[in-house]
Amino acid sequence: MEDFQIIDNYLMVRLPEEVDHHRAAYICENADRYILQENVAHVVFDFADTRFMDSSGIGIIMGRYRKIACFGGRVYAIHVDRQIQRMFALAGLNKIVEVLA
């Protein structure tokens, strides 16, 4: 299951096994609620459990980036496998997301 956790001013989002359109709205809505209510500056997406992702995952990240970037917030991605890194590259996401191994 996906998991939302606040650590200092970071929101940690543990993404589900399958990140697709079916799950995207749930993730976006919850992340946005935490960003608004908890004064979160930065967002970390954890792909440790993720075995599948399509362009919906790119949309989730781009959307959250737009919400926090204007306040100097940063977006990080951790435990990103090679397939997902390929999608990041195709979408030009590496310009806005810091990918940590």
Place this chain on the structure above:
Amino acid sequence: MNSQMVKNEMEISFDAISRNESFARVAVAAFVSHLNPTLEEIADVKTAVSEAVTNAIIHGYENLYGYGRHGEQPSSACPVHPGKVRLKCILEGDVLHIEVEDEGKGIDNLEQAMEPLFTTRPELDRSGMGFAFMEAFMDDLEVDSEPGRGTVVRMIKKMGSSAWIDSEE
């Protein structure tokens, strides 16, 4: 074409609801599993199928929100528009042909729709990368659409040739 080439075909039709996105891609993955594809090939095909089927559901039939938004139950606030997505796969030897067809509203401006990062639904947090991913992960992509009638996406991928593994690093 080799006369001894094994041909295998399957076709399924399912409701245009978001839960079936994972069903569709898993069905295709299972259909080609006997070819012993690499993990990358399976991921490529699953992503491409997911993009095409999701497009049909969101844009073709305008079922914008995933059920997953409210647990597994559709919300009464988001009525489900009826419609079917047809998924057809043909294996000719190790070449996989995929067809994803809907009878939804069609695409007005195909050229624009295929541009990376273009989306008609920015409010949904869509990235606009659907067609770009299909193009990148498959060997060939063809889209036929008629506004008001529907859309067919045809994709081809040769399985068992993980060339990009060598070329990328």
